Amino acid sequence: MQLHDDLPDGFETVRKLLRVKQHEIPPPGFYRDFPSRVIARIDAEGLHPGRSWWQRFVDDLALRPATAAAYGFCMASLLFLGARMVESSPSPWEGIASVDYYRWSAAVPAETVAAGPRLQPATFEFVAGEANASSVAPLWNRPTSRFHTTMGLENLHRASYSVPYR
Amino acid sequence: MKGSVAAAQPSMPKPSVDPAGDRDLVERARRGDLGAYDELVRRYQERIYATVYHMTSNHEDASDLAQETFIKAYQALRSFKGESGFFTWLYRIAVNRTLNFLKQRGGRTLLSLNDLDSNAEHDPELVGLISDKNPRRDAALAELQEKLNAALQKLSESHRLVVTLHDIQGLSHEEIGRILDCNPGTVRSRLFYARQQLQAYLADYVK
Numbered sequence: 535m536q537l538h539d540d541l542p543d544g545f546e547t548v549r550k551l552l553r554v555k556q557h558e559i560p561p562p563g564f565y566r567d568f569p570s571r572v573i574a575r576i577d578a579e580g581l582h583p584g585r586s587w588w589q590r591f592v593d594d595l596a597l598r599p600a601t602a603a604a605y606g607f608c609m610a611s612l613l614f615l616g617a618r619m620v621e622s623s624p625s626p627w628e629g630i631a632s633v634d635y636y637r638w639s640a641a642v643p644a645e646t647v648a649a650g651p652r653l654q655p656a657t658f659e660f661v662a663g664e665a666n667a668s669s670v671a672p673l674w675n676r677p678t679s680r681f682h683t684t685m686g687l688e689n690l691h692r693a694s695y696s697v698p699y700r
Numbered sequence: 701m702k703g704s705v706a707a708a709q710p711s712m713p714k715p716s717v718d719p720a721g722d723r724d725l726v727e728r729a730r731r732g733d734l735g736a737y738d739e740l741v742r743r744y745q746e747r748i749y750a751t752v753y754h755m756t757s758n759h760e761d762a763s764d765l766a767q768e769t770f771i772k773a774y775q776a777l778r779s780f781k782g783e784s785g786f787f788t789w790l791y792r793i794a795v796n797r798t799l800n801f802l803k804q805r806g807g808r809t810l811l812s813l814n815d816l817d818s819n820a821e822h823d824p825e826l827v828g829l830i831s832d833k834n835p836r837r838d839a840a841l842a843e844l845q846e847k848l849n850a851a852l853q854k855l856s857e858s859h860r861l862v863v864t865l866h867d868i869q870g871l872s873h874e875e876i877g878r879i880l881d882c883n884p885g886t887v888r889s890r891l892f893y894a895r896q897q898l899q900a901y902l903a904d905y906v907k
Contacts, residue, residue: 545895547906548867550825552898554845555754555852555868557820558813564763568749569741572770573734581775 722786730777741770744787747869748794754864755798755857757849758812765801769794784878791879795861802857809853816841829905844905851901859894862887867895 575581722743728736748769753762773780773793780789820826821837830840852860865871865879866887873884873891880887899906 545899547829548895548898548902550829551844551848551902551905552863552867553823553825554816554820554841554848557816557823557826558753558845559817560749560753560759560763560814565745565749568745568763568766569738572741572767572774573738575767575771576734576737576774579771581771 719785719787723782726777726780726782726786729774737774740786744790745770747787748790751791751794751864751869752798753814754852754868755802755860757853758810759814760812761801765797766794769797772797788875788878792881795879799857799861811846811849811853813845813849816845847902847904851898854901855894855897859890859897862890863894863898866891 722740725736725740729740745766749762749766752765752769753759756762756765769790773790776793780786820841826841826844827837830837830844852863855863861880862876865876866873871879873887876887877884
């Protein structure tokens with residue numbers, strides 16, 4: 535089996551015939567224009583290898599306003615849901631926070647405040663036992679926690695309150 | 701496209717492969733320097749186009765595939781580790797894309813041949829083979845070109861590939877082995893069988 539380049543006669547003729555292929559040339563100007571066609575396509579399709587995924591993402595959004603709007607809506611929805619979840623989850627300060635009172639106060643309309651005499655302040659009733667617990671969520675619900683003990687608040691009791699309108 | 705004889709142009713110039721220069725250009729192109737990539741395209745466009753053209757025997761397909769090769773290479777520059785030369789890596793992309801294209805084409809061949817340069821008529825090796833076939837040299841060459849391309853298209857893709865890379869492009873067995881990820885012995889073996897088949901297909905010209 536002849537596997538090397540010292541070709542037998544038939545193969546030598548084939549090699550000579552194949553020289554025709556070396557004389558085939560593309561249309562005039564093909565090689566002159568080819569690089570600029572490649573670069574133009576790379577540029578038009580924004581195919582830069584050095585860009586981070588973030589740059590590609592931003593560029594994609596710039597090219598597609600509808601996608602950008604959809605992403606914006608999704609992000610806003612996520613933020614809103616996140617805020618709602620934070621609001622509804624129990625706060626570590628919930629047991630001792632007396633700010634609830636201020637929240638209720640702040641919720642009183644300004645005209646009600648301006649009415650003066652008709653306004654009654656919220657009443658706080660400190661109760662000693664469960665029997666007197668109000669339907670309103672108690673302000674102090676963990677009076678014997680370590681925090682209360684550390685802070686010297688172990689004698690605090692449950693409280694209920696009401697906010698009268700008019 | 702066939703029929704006319706184009707202006708003289710050096711046939712298959714073999715651009716010098718400059719690995720150090722390539723590395724620098726690749727590094728710059730990776731950072732988004734399109735000018736550097738333009739230079740790389742200029743360096744290798746003829747070899748890549750010619751390889752694809754000889755595999756497909758169709759100028760339009762070759763033009764598209766060569767463009768896609770350079771675009772794919774640009775996108776994949778980050779994955780180019782430099783273990784092989786840029787030239788070898790680029791060839792691999794071109795070869796894979798071309799083989800995929802031929803597979804999709806499923807054996808249907810539509811020849812769209814390029815013109816022969818004016819040097820072909822004065823190539824002593826060719827003139828000796830065609831002079832007694834046809835008194836008109838350009839017509840004889842055109843006929844040979846067509847038969848040769850038809851014969852090449854009859855070869856299997858792997859055989860056509862080694863003939864293209866070795867006998868037409870002038871790459872060594874070792875270089876071809878690196879591109880095709882096989883050993884040089886396999887390349888030699890494929891080349892032998894490919895030449896044997898070509899000899900049979902071109903029996904009119906082979907005495």
